Every structure is written in structure tokens, then in C-alpha cells.
Amino acid sequence: MTTPAARKLLDGFSLEMTGKDIPGLNEAHHTIPQGTKINVTFLGNEDLEMRIAASKAVKDFGFVPVPHISARRLQSQEQLEEFLGRLQDIGASERIFCVGGDPATPEGPYPDSLTVIQSGVLQRYGVREVSIAGYPEGHPDIPDEVLWQHLEEKSAALATQGLDAVVLTQFAFDAEAVQQWVLDVRSRGIESEIRIGTPGPAGIKRLLGYARRFGVGASTGIVKKYGFSLTNLMGTAGPDRFMEELGNLLEVAPASGNVRTHFYTFGGLLATAEWAHEFAAQH
Template sequence: MSARTSARAATFINAFSLEVSAKAMPALHAEAARIPRGTTISIPYLANEDDDARLAATRAVRELGFEPMPHLSARRIASRATLERFMERAASEAGVERCLLIAGDLAAPAGPFADSASIIESGLLERCGIKVVGIGGHPEGHPVMNSDERWQVLQRKCEGIEAHGMAPWIVTQFAFDADLVLAWLDALRTRGISVPVLVGVPGPASIARLVRYAAMCGVGASASMLARYGISIGRLLGTAGPEVFVDRLVQGLTEAHGQVSPHLFPFGGIAPSLGWVEQYRERVATSKHYAP
């Protein structure tokens, strides 16, 4: 790495956030000392968990000294009162000031919210003290919208969040192709969308598990794409970390890309993901080209 790339890599890796489900809170507690205080911990909305479990997770994250960011799955929220009750409790019990909005995977909404934009426009978030609202980014495309529609919707959501007095973030699905992510970031900034971006990065895991999660989440995992990630399709019994992906991403980032940081999906467990962060940080710091 050049001195400039090493410095960029250090800034990038030190700004990581982490996705942790409610059921993984004991593991987060066990590894909490390895995570900087104030780190954003994203809590996914899983269909087999109820609001009490999600609220318990947000409280646990706050008690450990981190910043909880619960997900809200628009189409799974049964009523406006349900959302309001959850947000009021999240604010009062866990000091929640940020959340991540997703449409959800139901074909038809269970209540009044058909998509994340409808939650933004409800006015409930700012009234409950939310300051930062995350929305999804799709470097690999969207299963329903074409490219022009995708950009228009993203722009409108960012503008809507700002119009309601909150700050937008974009959180992307994890990916295996850094060049594809860089091209998407170029397009994002060219369109004048300058908000912070959290790029989804799969933590180290077995290759079979990574491929399985990719299939579940609609992420491209062709042989050529996996090869760019550093995975040979012929060695599915091994494990893989994201160092090739992160190296390529960091090398391609410039000041024009603005604030970009890694959002880790710890598919192989929280401890291995944190171990990878520590190893990557050490490799950057001890590089002979590193200039602090």
C-alpha cells in the first residue's frame, strides 16, 4: 500500500459498524471490550422475533456503550400505533437516535406502511427523537426497480429525511465485487447524493456459508464474482475473509467519494469478525509505507 492508501485504509477500518441480531446479544456482550465505545450496532428486524426482543437488544447495545440502530421493516408493521409504541420505548429505554428503514419482504403490507418512504413521511421518527435515518443502497441493482427508478427513489428518500429535520445515511447490502461498489459510489456522488455510506462487508466465514447467505439475500455470487472476492469455486470447504474486497475498495476510494465506512455482517460470528478487523488494522499500521 502507498502511504496515502494506508492512511485511507486506517480511517476506513476504524469507522466500522456491526450488524448484530437480538439472539446474538450474548456474543456481543462477550466481545464488547474489543469494540470502541460509540460504535453503531445495527439490529436487524427478523420475522421470528417480536418487538420485546428487539427492544431488549437495543437496551443491551446501549448498556454496553454502543449506539443502537434498530431496523424497521415497513410492511411488517401492523399499525401506526405499533410503530409509535416501539419508537417511544426505544427512545425512552435505550436512547435510540438512529434507525434503519427497509421495505420488508411481505408481498402485501400488514398495516399502513407500504415502504420506507411512508414511515419517513409519517412524522413519527422525528417526534420520537430520531436524528439519523438509514436507508438501503443497492450496488447490484434492485429486484423490482430499474436503474432510473432506483436513483429517483433514493434521492427522494434522502430529501424527505432532510425535510423532516433528520440526517440520511445509506447502508448497502453486502457484496463480493469491490469494483461494482466503486462504480455505484461514483454514480451516487455524480448525482449529487453526498450523504454518508455504510458499505456492507461480509465478515470472515466458511465459503459455503457466504454463498448460502448470498443466495438468501439476493447477492450476486457467480464464479467470476467470487474470484474477484478471492474465492475459488473449487474450494468451498475453506473459509474466506474480506481483505481482498476491502483492499480493492480502499484503493479505489477518493475524497470525491465522501464519507464511506464498512458495515460488517458477521456471518461467521462476532469474534472472528473482530479478529479480522484487528488483523487488518495491524497490517495497515505496520506497513512499511504507512505514514500516520
């Protein structure tokens, strides 16, 4: 049985896909509510045409594309403008997610997402809303105080630029850590919508592989609460327990404000969309 608090957290959820996953979107589109935000990644092994095609497919199916911009992967301002221009041509430039990206050394003039935001380029191509990254369980390579400084600086820069902000988090397993982080965000005067990242249903080994890659905490106690055991890596796990616990924690913390869910679809778009439909239908 799904609690009202968990259903509230699920309401208006968003999804994530890669540029290569148009077939997955085609398979899953009938299960996804119209108007759902679908983020399109900006990976090193995908090119401009793949990213544009994926964003167009999202829009054509009646969803809201949120293309990613990976600052350190951009080789020039011209490359950024070409991408935004192509997105604007298909009506997919209003909302973006701007993140630093994986490369240790910037490939061009943008060392981080803040420099992209401050460039003034985004507004020229119709961008109105920018999602920025949050890390409820920290980052393996960046101290917490630096993460907070970056979040505050990006929030302030977006406000100065007249752009709406969404804080979109790395996926998490620990509901209590997420609740505390949300309250810490609010205590710093950041009132933007927060989308908490969590994995859709996927194989346990795959989930743990992504957790190691992204530096997400995966201690025995936390993953057991999430719904699987480190000693039994067979089968799949979904975010049922996490959603229930986080929904209940946020319900008793009214200062948490507008919090929704963002699903990383490691197990596929269809599996995640079907899980969300079934979870919401439980009473």
C-alpha cells in the same frame, strides 16, 4: 500488510446483530471499539421485547444502537409508535435504519420506508438520523432506475424532515461495482455518509447462501477477486481483498466523499470484531 486506504475505510466501522444475539455481543464486546454503531435487525421471527433487549444491551456496553424498522412488517402506526417509544425510554431512538422489509404484501399501512419517513412519527420520538438502503450490485426484483428513484426520494424526504441521512448498502463482493455506484450516488447530489456492507469472516457456503438469498452478484470472477473459489467451498473467507481493493479505488476518486464499512456478521460478532482488530493492526 494493510494499506492506509483500507484502514481509512475501516475507521469507524459498524456491525450488525439480531435480536437473539445478545450472548454473541456479550462474548465480543471487549473486542469492539467503544462508540461503534451496532445495527439491530427487525426480523419476522423476533418480537418487540427481543429487539428492545438487544438495543439496550448495545447501549449498556457503550456502543451506539441503530435499531431497524421494517416498514412492511409493521401492522399499524400504533405498533411503530410503541416500538419507538420503548426505544426512546432506553435512550436508543436517535438513530434508526428504515427499510422496506421482506414481506411481499405489507402487513399494515406502510408499503415502503418512504411512507414511514414521511409519516412525521419518527421526530416525535427523538429520531435524528435515518439510515436508508443502497444496492451497489442491484436488486433481483427491482429495476435499477426504480432503486435510484427510491434513493433520491428518501434522501429528499429526510432533508425536508430535517433528519440526517446515512446510506447503508446491501453487502457486496465487487469493489469496482461499488466504487462506480458510490460515484453515481455523488453525481445525483447525495452527499450523505455511505456505509458499504460487506460480510465479516464466515464459511464460504454460508456466504454464498446469503448471497443467493439477497440477490447479490456471485459470478466466478468476482468471488475469486474477493478471495474464494466457487469450485472449492471449504473453509472460511474474510473481506481482506475487498477492503484493500475498495480502499485503493476510493482513494483515487476523491469525489467519493465520506465512505465507511458496515459488517454483516454472518460468522459471528466475535469473529468479525477480531478480524477488524487484526486487519487494522497490520502495517
